[in-house]
Amino acid sequence: xxxxxxxxxxxxxxxxxxxxxxxxxxxxxxxxxxxxxxxxxxxxxxxxxxxxxxxxxxxxxxxxxxxxxxxxxxxxxxxxxxxxxxxxxxxxxxxxxxxxxxxx
Amino acid sequence: xxxxxxxxxxxxxxxxxxxxxxxxxxxxxxxxxxxxxxxxxxxxxxxxxxxxxxxxxxxxxxxxxxxxxxxxxxxxxxxxxxxxxxxxxxxxxxxxxxxxxxxxxxxxxxxxxxxxxxxxxxxxxxxxxxxxxxxxxxxxxxxxxxxxxxxxxxxxxxxxxxxxxxxxxxxxxxxxxxxxxxxxxxxxxxxxxxxxxxxxxxxxxxx
Numbered sequence: 001x002x003x004x005x006x007x008x009x010x011x012x013x014x015x016x017x018x019x020x021x022x023x024x025x026x027x028x029x030x031x032x033x034x035x036x037x038x039x040x041x042x043x044x045x046x047x048x049x050x051x052x053x054x055x056x057x058x059x060x061x062x063x064x065x066x067x068x069x070x071x072x073x074x075x076x077x078x079x080x081x082x083x084x085x086x087x088x089x090x091x092x093x094x095x096x097x098x099x100x101x102x103x104x
Numbered sequence: 105x106x107x108x109x110x111x112x113x114x115x116x117x118x119x120x121x122x123x124x125x126x127x128x129x130x131x132x133x134x135x136x137x138x139x140x141x142x143x144x145x146x147x148x149x150x151x152x153x154x155x156x157x158x159x160x161x162x163x164x165x166x167x168x169x170x171x172x173x174x175x176x177x178x179x180x181x182x183x184x185x186x187x188x189x190x191x192x193x194x195x196x197x198x199x200x201x202x203x204x205x206x207x208x209x210x211x212x213x214x215x216x217x218x219x220x221x222x223x224x225x226x227x228x229x230x231x232x233x234x235x236x237x238x239x240x241x242x243x244x245x246x247x248x249x250x251x252x253x254x255x256x257x258x259x260x261x262x263x264x265x266x267x268x269x270x271x272x273x274x275x276x277x278x279x280x281x282x283x284x285x286x287x288x289x290x291x292x293x294x295x296x297x298x299x300x301x302x303x304x305x306x307x308x309x310x311x
């Protein structure tokens with residue numbers, strides 16, 4: 001039992017440190033969101049500059065969500081990465097196909 | 105009896121959601137499902153991008169969208185993502201009551217988000233006459249955003265079901281994977297929303 005309590009304390013400490021990372025992730029996501037809304041709200045940027053920048057901000061936010069909130073950075077997520085990147089690959093093809101059909 | 109014992113251990117393992125084979129399978133199964141959902145939403149995004157300028161002389165995205173409400177909705181959903189992280193933190197520390205509390209807050213934020221979305225759609229329909237049938241842009245917009253809203257609604261039903269069903273059971277290795285799969289699904293809803301507020305609202309406002 002003594003041993004178990006010790007491991008529990010160790011795990012609790014680990015969970016606490018994990019929580020700190022999660023809070024930093026959350027703060028970063030909020031800041032990125034505010035930047036994205038400011039870019040559009042202030043209208044200070046041209047369309048050609050604003051759209052790629054907005055997309056980059058979104059991609060970084062989504063990466064944070066997947067790797068920190070959904071734990072893809074942890075061990076044992078190899079199969080998970082295969083499945084989600086498989087989905088992302090098909091998604092990119094789908095969006096590209098549907099947009100390209102209209103452009104040309 | 106030994107079966108019960110293995111599901112209610114004296115000390116919880118470090119990752120109770122993945123301690124059983126069933127838990128591991130649930131975890132992989134949900135990610136497989138999310139891979140498929142990615143493709144589903146991609147086809148809706150692609151359709152929206154293709155049709156967003158086909159307004160049939162109706163209101164355009166620049167005239168319709170208001171950033172204030174979308175910002176509020178984004179904050180609500182983003183915060184609900186954090187509260188579900190809190191819930192999983194308490195699950196890993198084997199604190200059932202606090203987990204239920206944070207899951208409850210997650211649900212309330214989800215309801216608030218859905219309320220804003222219903223108000224938004226109501227506003228578009230009554231103030232602008234912008235409906236599902238008014239233009240190709242309308243159809244694509246309501247399909248994409250409505251599908252996401254439907255996912256939020258489904259998530260809320262799922263959450264209430266597992267919260268009520270397990271209220272008296274407490275936390276064990278049988279239901280820990282259930283809470284964990286829900287939280288992953290809820291994060292994914294937020295992932296989709298990040299693309300919706302960027303591609304639909306912000307890019308729609310830029311032009």
